[in-house]
Amino acid sequence: MLATFAATCLAQTASAHFLLPYTDQTQIERPGDVPMQLIFWHPFENGHVMDLAEPEEFYVIHGGEKTDLMDTLEQTSFEGSENAGQSYKASVPVKRSGDYVVVTAPQPYLEESEDIYIQQFTKLVLNRNGLPTDWNEVLDLPAEIQPLNKPYNIIAGSTFTGRVLADGEPVAGVEIEVEYVAAVPDMAQSSTTTPSVTTMPGGAVVAISDINGYFTFGVPRAGWWGFAALGAGKTTEFDGKELSQDAVIWVHAYEME
Template sequence: MKKILIALIASIALFAAAASAHAHFGMLIPDTSIVSPEKKTINMELSFAHPFELAGMDLVKPKKFSVYHEGKETDLLSSLKKSKFLGHNGFTTSFKFKRPGMYTFFMEPTPYPEPAEDNYIIHYTKTIVSAFNEGEDWNKPLGVKTEIVPLTRPWGNYSGNVFQGIVLLDGKPAPYTRVEVELYNKDSKYKAPYECMVTQEVLCDANGVFTFACPKSGWWGFAALNDADYKIKGKTVELGAVLWIEMFSY
């Protein structure tokens, strides 16, 4: 009887751990995705969290944080300042735009150990900002380990618009990749009718392309997930290609 009771308790504990293992997202959220000439400086938050439920996790200093503009990469790692996000460690920074065009901000985090899933998580996270209503090369990859390359312009979209992207892994399309999607529920404005609706899911097609219609305004995160071909300390590694886009209401 004692053995049965122990087994039952262990099963309940495992079930609870699985039920609480909601989607993780590297987060790279600026004030806005469209910068006007009147306001040349933006602030940005870097964090790791469950964005819809507003549950934070600690983000240690990233391995890399940079911005790409007109084919040139600029290291911004030294600009990061420690901060708190949802009660957990994160970072903030600011950036002043001096020239028009498209700016892609990119973060490669330090691998995150996740006991609930017995693995490590690395989310290669980016967001794209249009400065002074300019930018035409939004469909070009950065060439990082894994990323989502937009097939829809990643700024200036209305809520309800369809967004498409192609998932690349080692520079090649990743067919049938699972893509998790969440809204950054910043002001706790929304409540999901069912727990399964907190995180939306869509699969890429045979060409690595996914399609999703964002029903609300705000920041939407897309996390395309694949397992790495290596391990860290004997544990599997989840590679996430994460892209954040902003949707506007009329």
């Protein structure tokens, strides 16, 4: 049986950085190009927006095939509650039925306050017509969270289980920060909205991966939830400074009707 760790609230010295590839929909009914915006932000607290450089890679996996999406990127700005930061608009072609695993591999970001680089390998899964195909496939990224529940139709009040991997190998004892998109981005205005909840007392919400890399989190409400496994990757230095290669996945939860 898989041993899992329940999420707990632990005090943190800094708020969570999250690369958010945001879209209004995860379940696609009609074929077409799905608009998306890449934002490097603090969405739970509706806080500071970091400038996002052009990603090293931006692509989608469908039916086991990789399609490069770099040519869809358009530099823009996202207005948060505190400041505006560079972001990117993009589009994901969704034609046939099945899963579309959107992967963003950003350039390392220098967090000057901590004097370290952060690189978040980020996944988000779209689906068309309810046909599951690629959602739980391992992509052998430098840092990756493999979902064990379909990430585009989590039931609010149930749980989400993921497995932290580095180059396809499980990583034990990794701290996973949990984020909620409290202020849903307005894509038309490229700006934030009023938060629906406040941040938790005691700092970031955190889970720890077990000996086989697994973690489980109870999802309390509908909306977008993000999980960032900090420092999961094997590369720990960039340009003479410490590098944290994080694995990020976003899931969407719904209330049962």
